[in-house]
Amino acid sequence: MADDNHTIMNTLVKSDHSLKKGRADFATAMQKMGFTSVFDIVRLPKAAFARQLAQYSDANAGLAYDNAMGYAALIARLYREHKTSCGTLPQLGQRSGIRAMAPTGPTYTKLFEENWDEFCKVEAIAAGNSPVAYLSELRVFTKQLEATSIDPKRILLDKRRPDLKNLLITEESTFTPMPMLAIIAELLESNLRKYLDGNPTDKAKPTQQILAERRYPFELPYNFYHHQCQLGLTDKKPKLGELNYRASLLLPIAQASTNHYGEVQQPVLQAQRLLSGLSPQQQALLIEPSVFSNFYLTRNDLLKGWRSAGGTHLGPHTPMNECYLLPVQQTGIADATPQAEKPVKGALGTNKVPVTFGRQGAASIPAVNLTLGSATPADAASIFFLNSLHLPAARTITSYIKAEEALPEPEENGYTAHFNLVATTGTEDAPVSLASQRFTLTLDEQYNLSAPEQAFFKQSYGIDVSQDTPLWHMTQLSDFMARTGLDAEQVEMLLARRQYAVRLSPNCPSLNPQHAGVVVPGATDKVLPFPHSNHYGACYVNGTGTGADIDDSQLAPTPESIIRDQFDNAMGLEQDKLGDIKQWRLTKTSLNRLDRLQRMVRLHRWTGIPFAELDTLIISAIRSEGVANLGLELNENTLRALGVYRYLNERYGIGPEEFAALMHDLTPYTSGKAELPLFDRVFNRVQLFDTPLILDQTPINLSATDVATHKTLLQLCLGLGVQPTEDSLLLIARQTEKHVGPLKRDLPTISSLYRQARIARLFGYTVAELLTLAGLLGGRDYKIALANGRLSPQAAAAKPDILDVLMQLDWAINWLKESQQTVAQLQQRLGPNVPLVAEEQESNPQAKMAEPAPLPDNLLNRLARLQDDTRQGVVTQDQVAALGLPAQDDATPSPKDIDWMELLISHGLLDPDGLLPGLDRSLTRVDEPAIWLKTDVDSLLKALKLSQSMKDTCAEKLVVLLLGAYDRQAQLLEGLFEETAKLPPERCTAVVHWAHSSAYSVLLAALEEPLNAELIEHFERISRHAEPAVQLRLSNGALRLFVVNPTWLGGNLYGGSSSEPSFSDLYLLERYSHWFHSQSQSEDSVLSYFSAANPVIAKLKNKALRQLASETANAALARLLEWPEAEVATLTDTLPDKRATSMAHVDWVRRCQASCSASGLSAKALLQATALNALSPLDAWKTVGDAVMAASSASATTLANG
Structure with a gap:
């Protein structure tokens, strides 16, 4: 067979007898290459075989390869034919009956006598089509390809996938699917760890810590656990920071300028920083003090x-x-x-x-x-x-x-x-x-750069500043783009130059004498007219100016260039020509500006906001601070502004420049060629007048009747979406005039008007409703914030500013929608004595509107009838005389006369008018007039010298008389408020006491003639309390519980209030009603919880008793909330008494429960998430990140299972 192979190999190509020196014939070359079969040849690609053959022989590689491919195909076909046919006829099977008379036809088993022992299951590891076989063939093929080249720059498989050679082939490793991202992350982790282990300072640190500490390249710093939180809390889940607001211990219902909404375990500013979506390391990089001048x-x-x-x-x-x-x-x-x-x-x-x-x-x-x-x-x-x-x-x-x-x-x-x-x-x-x-x-x-300055460039730009790498190299556009990852167009956006140069609206002309430009020697006309890029688009990166501390020009400055640079000191782009070489560079850079540039580039990458809009947003926040930030630096307020913007942008869709105008001026600038400035988009997009609205800085007189002023007001109305009425445009105009300055056609005036109107439209309210709600929340201070948009100086307990007011308004509006109330209803329920009218009444039309309107005639008539009924309902001398009580006592020898009416008055059972002062007694959980009347009557009779039987008779008669008078007089008010406020009679007494009044004081005022202001004031105050009691469907038991024990409601957490009822009482009672009516437990079970959570002092004498009280209360609350007791205990453990002792505490637990349900987090994880701040260690972030991902996985599993 070996000879056959050699014969085939020798026939692949004709041998060349005239070989060059050092070259071999084809057969010899095959031996040197180790090829003994045509299959060795075809295993390689044609090009690879040709490259290898060319190293030894000049034979025709292409012909040899084609012939080898033909022989290989022929041999394979012959092999298959030999294996699938035995060459014999099929034998007849042993059959019986009628089937034996007919021959059997061909079958697969007869035609193809497969040797099944040579095969395995398809899904087996050893199968020829298994993943293992594919991987093995792929690795062999890759190794062969690698051997075809000796290029030192090639990246070999062992370097790209060093794990493959040590991969253990098992059932699990073969058939368990793994995400490609997980494989990539594992490889990167192992390679990075290998590099870090070689650095003594990094060897002991976890990889995630190092990634969070590094700052270059610009993809860093990277906080893996913060990223987990961002990915796990997506879609409709509340994000970091938003959880703080949802689980806030206190709400903005104190009717005072307070800044506690958003606090759980950290100040409010930490919640707003978390809303920015930036990791602590990213935040620290942005706001750390610059080392440069x-x-x-x-x-x-x-x-x-x-x-x-x-x-x-x-x-x-x-x-x-x-x-x-x-x-x-x-x-x-x-x-x-x-x-x-x-x-x-x-x-x-x-x-x-x-x-x-x-x-x-x-x-x-x-x-x-x-x-x-x-x-x-x-x-x-x-x-x-x-x-x-x-x-x-x-x-x-x-x-x-x-x-x-x-x-x-x-x-x-x-x-x-x-x-x-x-x-x-x-x-x-x-x-x-x-x-x-x-x-x-x-x-x-x-x-010469100081050590901290050199460290900055190493950490932030990855360069060691030295003689070999001078800093001016960074001003070369190619170097700058390589370091920052920007392209040329993005650099133009960053600097607001060339095709993204700044344009000023022609409708907002500059009155600065320098706006036309500057005169330079040798020029007849002025150059460099306004606007410049440090007016808009690149304000932050240009800072407060620069010198020539980086020599970024190859030409010496001239008098002309010095004047130009002093007039327009913003960075730019210029092209240098050295022979045929053209090179772009950044001009007027500085150490400080390079620092600002890297911060801006990173912030743009992290937020995705276009450069010009991002610059407008952050510079507006900076300028809104006034003298507190004269260095134009990024700080905590900048992060707060970013956080609140991103929250409102996601929730309401407000744009960056629109939000920027809520803090500072409505920008009249834009960059590029197509976009209109925001000022023109608001006021001059639709041309309905003969001239546009032009900011010529002339005064606006609201009382003037000339055509020009009238047109200006109409143009403002059209742009702002308001009406030229006292409760619309004129209302916000007076706010602007009072808190910003004289009204003019200028940016401060227009921006203040826009700010108030845009916030109202943001929340879907009219400007009157917005200012009313702001006044109800925080009074005059909040309306000032809406008018001027100022940011408070950086402090943990700073006075609420525009950002805090926006978040509090967001809460209030959501609560009003959920509770199906309007601003007008809320204002009416709180009454006239609210912060809204704490200003000068005469100069504030809105305050006048808040005053109660005069009572209509039907109510005046009803109060007049009350007066008549009260006079008829008093106890008279005749009624007492009709009881037949003894006229004298039993004293001997000279009996004394008894004046029963005088006795009743002197002992406080009646007043001289015949009213029962007992109607003024403190409210109790249950009314028991018969008991206290019997006690008082017995006290009266005790001093009289009468027989015991006579005393008993007198007592019985007097109690019947007084009890009837009590019922009769109490029913006067029950009937009044049932008729006027639809208040059920059994709730009347509780509502009267909730209103800090009493039936006795009302009836006493009713006896005075004519109808007096005191009676009307009593009636209005009780009516304001009766209306929510009816609308909230509060029972007599619930009202009495919270009126008798006001601390069980929890309004004391918010201090005193000038309104009756207070905002906190209204909110907490609404939450109680919502809680009770949304569950299956009886009201007795709900109300009994508060008794259990507030045991008598005797049951709280020691630690063991207090622990028992907390466990009992937590168990009861868990049953009512249908939530695990452990979750409830985790939350209440943070409260002062380790249990929810008031409705305010219960509401907080319920809001935490809702936050846990929305986010998928446990109560413990929720508290850990709200405890995060910029200084939290990486382990704290890891704990929360793991909890978020676990909750996200559980949620995904639940959805997958239907």
């Missing part, structure tokens, strides 16, 4: 004199005064001479400031006197005082710094000094800070 001045800068860029970007729309101030008490900076911390009138001169340079670990050198001033770029000779207040002008104003004397030359490098300047506008008496600029001065010829 805005400006770096070298020795040469100080000796020659240095000028900053102008401040055109700080107020591009309006004319403004400008100056620079030097804050006092800065380290290393002495006081200026003359002073420079307050504005002064413009005057020529300079300020002398002693500056001390220092170096870490070295002694300071003597102070250096610097000259500080301000100037215009075109006038080099005229230097003004630094704090000279320059009037608005067409020339930009720059700061000026120059060494007054020769600078010292220390032996060592690295001596620096630092200070801040504040760009300021306003007046001498009322300066307004605009921006803070940080300066670093060095005595070296070139600034």
Whole structure:
């Protein structure tokens, strides 16, 4: 057979007798290659066989391969024919009967005598078509392919899949399906772990911790467990942060400006940060203080004199005064001479400031006197005082710094000094800070990065700054894109340049004298007119300005380029030409701006918000802080704004720029060529007037009747979706005028109006309803927040700002919808004494609207009838006399006269008008007038000298009289409120006491003539309490329980309230009604829980008794909630008494139960999720991440099983 093979191999191609030196014939080449059969040849692809043969022989590889393929096919066919036919005729089977008379036909068994012992089951591991066979063949084929090349760059299978060679072939490993992502993750983990184990600092750390700590490439930092939470809490499940709000211990029902809604175990700001969807490491990267200054001045800068860029970007729309101030008490900076911390009138001169340079670990050198001033770029000779207040002008104003004397030359490098300047506008008496600029001065010829600054570039950009890799390489567009992962178009978006250049709405013209541009030497026209990219689209990345600390240009600056850069100091893109090579670079970069760029790029990648819209969102949050963030830095408020935006965006669909306008100005800018600015999209999209709405900054007089003002108001109504009425446009206009400033056709006015109208439309309310609800929640402070959109300074217990008000409004609106109430109904139930009217009544039309309307005639008539019925229902002298009581006592020898009416009055059983003061007694769980009347009558008779039998007779008669009067007088109110409020009679007494009134005080007022205000006030207050009692279907037992024991309701957690009833009482009673009417237990079972949860003091004397009380209460609550007792105990263990002692606590447990049901988490996992914050360790995140994924898997299994 071997000879046959060799014969076939030799016939594949004709041998060449004239061989070249060093070359072999075909047969010899086959031997060297180890090929002994045509099957060895066809196992390889044709190209691979040709490459291998070419190493030994010049024979025709293609012909040989084709012939080998033919022979292989022929041999295979002959083999199959030999195996499937035996060559003999089929034998007749032993059959009987009629079947034996006919021959059998052909069958598969007769035709193909298969040897079944040579085969195995299809699903067996050893089957020829099993996954194992496929993998084995694939591995052999891959190895053969790898052997066909010697390229050192090839990635071999053992490197790509090092696990395959050690893979144990078992039934489980063969047939258990595995997601490809799991295999990839396992491979990446093993390879990464192998690399990390070689680094001593990383060897002991878990992989997930290292991924969370690293910052480069830009896909990092990556918190695996936070990502688990994000993936597991998708669709309609409440997300991190939202869980905090749903499980908040306190709700915004205190009718005060409080900021506790959203607190469980962490302050509210942590909940809002969690809503951002960013991991703690991502948040820390964004808001950590920058290690860089805005400006770096070298020795040469100080000796020659240095000028900053102008401040055109700080107020591009309006004319403004400008100056620079030097804050006092800065380290290393002495006081200026003359002073420079307050504005002064413009005057020529300079300020002398002693500056001390220092170096870490070295002694300071003597102070250096610097000259500080301000100037215009075109006038080099005229230097003004630094704090000279320059009037608005067409020339930009720059700061000026120059060494007054020769600078010292220390032996060592690295001596620096630092200070801040504040760009300021306003007046001498009322300066307004605009921006803070940080300066670093060095005595070296070139600034050398400090260790923290070098570490920043290593951690954030992955580069070691050195002589071989200077920092200016980062300004090359190709290098910048490689480091950040952006493409060229994205860089244009990031910088708002070229095809994404900024455009200003023509309907919002700038009145800044510099808006037309700047004049440069040699040019006739002004260049660089507004807008610039640091006006919109790239405000954050440009910061408060830059110097020339990165030499990103190959050309020396010229006077023209200096003026241009001082006027438009925003980063740009320029193309350099070196011969035939064209290269793009970023211009006007700086260390600080490179830091800002990497933060912005990462934030864009994490949020998916386009650069221009993202910049508008974060810069609006920054500017909304005012003087609290003069450095234009990302901080906790920025993260809060991102969190609230993402929540409202997902829930209501509000856009980034729309949300930005809720905090600051409605932007009149856009980038690109197709999109309209948001201002025009709101007010000028539909052309219904002869001219659009133009912000020319002229005053708006609401009372004017001229055509222009009327048209402006109609244009505002059309854009805002409101009406030109007192409860619509005029209402929010007065709020703006009161809390923002005089009404003008300018951005602050229009933005305030838009803010209030957009929030109302966001929640589906009118502006009147919005302001009413805001007033009910927090009074005047909340309406101010809606008008000005300010953010509070960063603090854990800061005053509620626009973000907090939005979240509280969201809660209130959802509760009103769930409880099927309107804002008007809520306002009516709370009555006139609410925070809404805590303002000046006369200047606030809305407050006037909140006052109760006069009673209609039918109710006045009904109260007049009450007066008549009360006079008829009193106990009179005749009624007492008709009892036939003894006129004298049994005293001897001189009996005394008995005045029974006087006795009844003196002992408090009656008042002089015949009313029962007992109607004023404190409410109890059960009314028992017969008992206390009998006790009081016995007390009265005890002092009389009468026989016991006579006393018993008198007592019986008096009790019958008084009890009848009690019923008769009580029924007067029962009838009144049954008729006017449809209040069932049995609930009347409880409602009257809930209203902090009594039947006696009402009837006493009814006896006065004529109808008085006191009676009307009693009636209105009780009616307000009766209405929710009826609507909520509150039983007499429930009302009495909570009125007798107000702490069992829990309204005391929210403090006092000026309204009657209070918002907290209304909410908690509504929640009780909802709880009771949504379950199968009887009301007695529900009410008895509160008694069990609040045992008498004697049953709480020691720890064991308190533990028993908590266990008993938890078990009872678990039965009522139909929830495991362990889950209830987990929650109540966080309460002060370790049990839910009030309806407020029960409501919290119920909200937690609903949150657990919506998220799939257990109570323990819910508390762990709400305890997370930016400083939580990775193990805490791992615990929550695992719980979320387990809940997600359980949910998926439940859905799959139907």
